[in-house]
Amino acid sequence: RIIRFLNGNGTPQLAALTDENQVFELPYKDLLTMVEKAKQKNVTALALVQEFIQLSLPLEAELKDLTLLVPIEAPEVWAAGVTYEKSRDERNYEATGGKLNASTFYDKVYDAERPELFFKSSAARTIGPDKEVYLRSDSNWQIPEPELGMVLNREGEVIGYTIGNDMSCRDIEGENPLYLPQAKIWKNSCSIGPAIRLAETVDDPYQFQIICRIYRGGSKVFEDSASTSQLKRELGELVSYLVRENTVFDGTVLLTGTCIVPPHDFTLLDGDRIEIEIPGIGILNNPVKSQVQQP
Ligand code: DO4
Numbered sequence: 432r433i434i435r436f437l438n439g440n441g442t443p444q445l446a447a448l449t450d451e452n453q454v455f456e457l458p459y460k461d462l463l464t465m466v467e468k469a470k471q472k473n474v475t476a477l478a479l480v481q482e483f484i485q486l487s488l489p490l491e492a493e494l495k496d497l498t499l500l501v502p503i504e505a506p507e508v509w510a511a512g513v514t515y516e517k518s519r520d521e522r523n524y525e526a527t528g529g530k531l532n533a534s535t536f537y538d539k540v541y542d543a544e545r546p547e548l549f550f551k552s553s554a555a556r557t558i559g560p561d562k563e564v565y566l567r568s569d570s571n572w573q574i575p576e577p578e579l580g581m582v583l584n585r586e587g588e589v590i591g592y593t594i595g596n597d598m599s600c601r602d603i604e605g606e607n608p609l610y611l612p613q614a615k616i617w618k619n620s621c622s623i624g625p626a627i628r629l630a631e632t633v634d635d636p637y638q639f640q641i642i643c644r645i646y647r648g649g650s651k652v653f654e655d656s657a658s659t660s661q662l663k664r665e666l667g668e669l670v671s672y673l674v675r676e677n678t679v680f681d682g683t684v685l686l687t688g689t690c691i692v693p694p695h696d697f698t699l700l701d702g703d704r705i706e707i708e709i710p711g712i713g714i715l716n717n718p719v720k721s722q723v724q725q726p
């Protein structure tokens with residue numbers, strides 16, 4: 432796994448994280464530079480990392496002592512929607528005011544050939560591990576959306592996998608589908624990290640478990656888990672629609688949709704803490720904070 436952290440001089444440092452959670456500094460500016468270097472040497476990024484691990488010693492500091500940064504400064508984060516049955520059912524609930532037997536455009540997109548893809552975030556709006564995700568002040572129904580993220584290069588090849596939180600306002604989304612950008616995009620509404628698992632180390636991306644926990648006042652108020660085996664669509668299918676007639680930048684992250692939704696009466700509050708875990712990638716931890724009001 433690849434991480435970034437702030438070193439003693441206050442500058443970002445790229446590093447490899449082993450299965451034993453040992454941290455080895457890597458001599459590259461970022462993951463994209465490392466992948467480029469591997470291509471030039473005609474080796475995999477994994478082989479390059481293994482070479483450094485064999486030649487160096489791990490840091491004495493433990494992972495928990497490091498100030499982690501976003502593992503990649505993704506120029507854009509895109510997201511797929513309604514890729515799990517659970518997501519379709521919950522959107523129907525929002526859009527119909529709870530009439531579960533009503534048919535909506537969410538049913539249509541779930542079965543359509545073309546997936547739902549939307550622009551989620553830019554580098555300036557995306558935060559990393561342990562940073563605060565913000566709430567909107569004009570929504571009363573806000574949830575985290577725990578999702579597997581694919582890190583892509585400009586050709587749409589998957590470089591690695593990460594964890595993403597597609598923070599969402601269910602009331603704004605349910606009021607009118609045209610409000611989707613406001614229900615999805617605001618300051619600190621997207622979190623990614625803590626690590627990127629190199630694609631070549633993943634045998635089967637449909638076997639990731641996703642776990643979400645929400646803590647309030649020190650107690651756990653929500654926990655649920657799901658698996659990427661429940662995805663309705665293939666990951667390659669999502670990427671192929673993203674790159675179609677599009678300019679995609681190196682390091683773009685594509686979130687693959689949520690399969691975990693807290694109960695209908697749940698909304699995030701200032702002071703909550705969200706943990707999203709994907710074993711094999713890590714735990715993305717973010718405190719929740721009300722938006723700081725502009726004077
Ligand atoms: O259609 C609205 C958004 C869906 C979404 O974000 C998801 O399914 O994860």
Ligand code: MG
Nearest residue numbers: 576597688689
């Ligand atoms: Mg989502």
